[in-house]
Amino acid sequence: MKKLYLLILLILLSFHLISQNVTLSGTIIDASSGEALISANVYQAESQSGTTTNTYGFYSYTAPPGKWTLRYSYIGYQDSTVSLYVTKDTSVSIALSPTVDLEIVEVQADKVNRIEERTQMSSVRIPVQQINQIPALLGERDVLKALQLMPGVQSGGEGQAGLYVRGGSPDQNLILLDGVPVYNANHVFGFFSVFSTDAIKDVNLIKGGFPARYGGRLSSVLDIRLKEGNLKEIHGAVSVGLVAAKAMIEGPIGKSEKTSFLVAGRRTYIDALAAPFIPNDGFSDVDPTLYFYDLNAKVRHKIDDKNELFLSSYLGADAYGFAEDYRQDNFRSYTDVGLSWGNTTASLRWNRVWNNRLFSNLTLIYSNYNFQNGITDQTFNDQNQDEIEEETGLSYLSGIRDWGIKMDFDYLPHPNHSIKAGLALTYHQFNPGGFDLYSFTDPNVDIDTVIQQKKLSSWETAAYIEDDWTINSKLSMNVGLHLSSFHVQERDYFSFQPRIAARYLLPNRWSIKGSFATMRQYIQLLTNENLSLPTDLWLPSTARVRPQDSWQVALGIAKTLPRGYELSSEVYYKEMTNVLSFREGASLFAFSDWQDRVTQGNGQAYGWELLLQKKEGRLTGWIGYTLAWSWRQFDDINFGRKYPFRFDRRHDISVVAMYELTPKIRFSGTWVFGTGNAVTLAADQFLWLRESSNPDFTFPSIIDNFDEKNNYRAPNYHRLDLGVDFIKEKKYGTRTWSIGAYNAYSRANPFFIFSDTQFNNVTGESRNTIRQASLFPIIPYINFRYEF
DSSP states (O other): OHHHHHHHHHHHHHHHHHHTOEEEEEEEEETTTOOBOTTOEEEETTTTEEEEOOTTSEEEEEEOSEEEEEEEEOTTBOOEEEEEEEOSOEEOOEEEOBOSOGGGOOGGGOGGGSGGGOSOOSEEEOOHHHHTTSOOGGGOOOHHHHHTTSTTEEOSSTTOOOOEETTOOGGGEEEEETTEEOSOOEEGGGTEESOOGGGEEEEEEEOSSOOTTOOSOSSEEEEEEEOOOOSSSOEEEEEEOSSEEEEEEEEESSSSSSEEEEEEEEEEOHHHHHGGGSOOOSSEEEEEEEEEEEEEEEEEEEOSSSEEEEEEEEEEEEEEEEEEEEEETTEEEEEEEEEEEEEEEEEEEEEEEOSSSEEEEEEEEEEEEEEEEEEEEEEEOSSOTTSEEEEEEEEEEEEEEEEEEEEEEEEEEETTEEEEEEEEEEEEEEEEEEEEEEEESSTTOOEEEEEEOOOEEEEEEEEEEEEEEEOSSSEEEEEEEEEEEEEETTEEEEEEEEEEEEEEEOGGGOEEEEEEEEEEEOEEEEOOSSSOOTTOEEEEOOSSSOOEEEEEEEEEEEEEEGGGEEEEEEEEEEEEEEEEEEOTTOOSSOSSOGGGSEEEEEEEEEEEEEEEEEOSSSEEEEEEEEEEEEEEEOTTSGGGOOEEOTTOOSEEEEEEEEEEEETTEEEEEEEEEEOOOEEOOOSEEEEEEEEOSSTTOEEEEEEEEOOSTTOEEOOOEEEEEEEEEEEEEETTEEEEEEEEEESTTOOOOEEEEEEEEEEOTTTOOEEEEEEEEEOOOOEEEEEEEEEO
């Protein structure tokens, strides 16, 4: 009994000591624009501890009352040091100014910003300034292509912007734009992404050790946050390149500095460039459709010091095809072939500071992705060439649409605890696709046939709680739990997903990190494992198709080195179950139920990643290396044997460097190397003599024999990109000319590999060969940009 009394006394004493603490809270913003700074640092010299801001720039720090010396810092901004006596709960918001010369930033003093201090591992944050300096295909700087240069991340193929993270598929990446899922992040069949860097504030990719607040995908989370609009003054930028032009403008609405806006748009003009080169034989009038566009818009309103509203939206689409009007003598025909797809997203967000330790974010979301293609063929009356005599057509439409609501809380009761919790509800509508065939020979008679896959709807719910817990000066942990459910076709699925990550400080400021995470995915992309085509279909788990599951464990070391370098190294192992694939011989487009054409199996991925990165100074960039294996196994594929995944790549190397020679001249370059992708080629061929109705004749056919799936390696891939920026300050802004070259030494990299049979007309012998199709030789670019 005495021990029980002693325990109660100790608990009461601990609560008394905590109650003696005081809390300092507020926001950290950009002094020039009023934008919130994500993951900015707050460091108290007396306790040698600190905290960071959340996604919305809010921070809270609790400690005993007294004299506090606080240092506020953020990469690329001038530090601010504040000394004050804190005797009660206090609110202090800080505005940091961008640095003119990053070389003067004293990184060694930013204790809470050091990589070895952070519990989170397997994450990548690339400053947007660096993304805008990396040379790119046709000068279109791209977020996804910059992330492909990081360890553990691969592209889908030559020039493509898709992401394959730690052996995963594209649908296993949760891509969020201001908290809203984006279901197709690619333009031009995967060569560009839908994200305009002019509108982006922060890019964060998590490859493992997932915090509990994220769920719904197996391989990665890409969290992209848009700028919020300048509260102080009007700013903008205009860029013109070889294939696209873009513009951005942001600024205050009114003079109260409470409301701001941002609008950013981009459109290609490939159609206008291609029009003069379309042949004209005097009979055909061909009108091409070749373009894509993006439009971002955002409005921010500060109600008071505790409440803010944000309304953001994205609209983007691709359209490709042609229309041909053919006339000769009394004959006229008209053919229209088109392929289009696009995303629409919107979010309404309410941020509230309830008190100096509790912050909340309520978000309403909408996301819609549609894909459509079709062909229409018309012939006209010989006597009246404006009267349709016959019309036939075929179209195909599919898509996915979401409505959702999320409520997130940040609670900071103590410097050693940062607690996050939340709830989410999403209503999905799936259109797996349908063919619409129609034909008529009389304008008054219409025969219309629709072959439609059954549309589906589902409810997805999620709840989470996580605690980022600093146990002592050496050990910290992030412990969390993610719960989810999925209701579809009178079937309910439930998932219990524990997450844990830990960091332990070793001597000489090295740290060792480890993580374990389980994930579940209820929706998937039915894909042909070829190009990242928009024709791939988003489909739900059903009573027959089970959700995908995974677990991943990672172990690594990290250290901040002198002169602003960061070094990290990780090994990981991941297992996946119920991954989806077509059955052998099945195709994407068919009239049968899609569930009859798929099979489910297992996946396995493991590897080692090394990253040396420098984010500050005149020389910035990184060197990354990945050694990886990725496997798949299906009972119905490859005779049930395990085989390399399509994007299994043994070695991946990337070297990225940006150097500021003077304030007016910047050089940049990237070099990448990768082991060739796995492809399936015939092991041998045999001759099949098909019988005909005439016994005197047979029809020879050459049949390929495949003994193993993905049994051949394409040649190794490597490429050098170079660029230089010429910058000049003008009276009303900054002008930048960018010139460079993609694939500077014109390496003939494989776009795809195929087998071919060559016949010798003299000897009559045939020989099987393996051939390579390449896409991009050296491609120079030039881009003009003006910022004001």
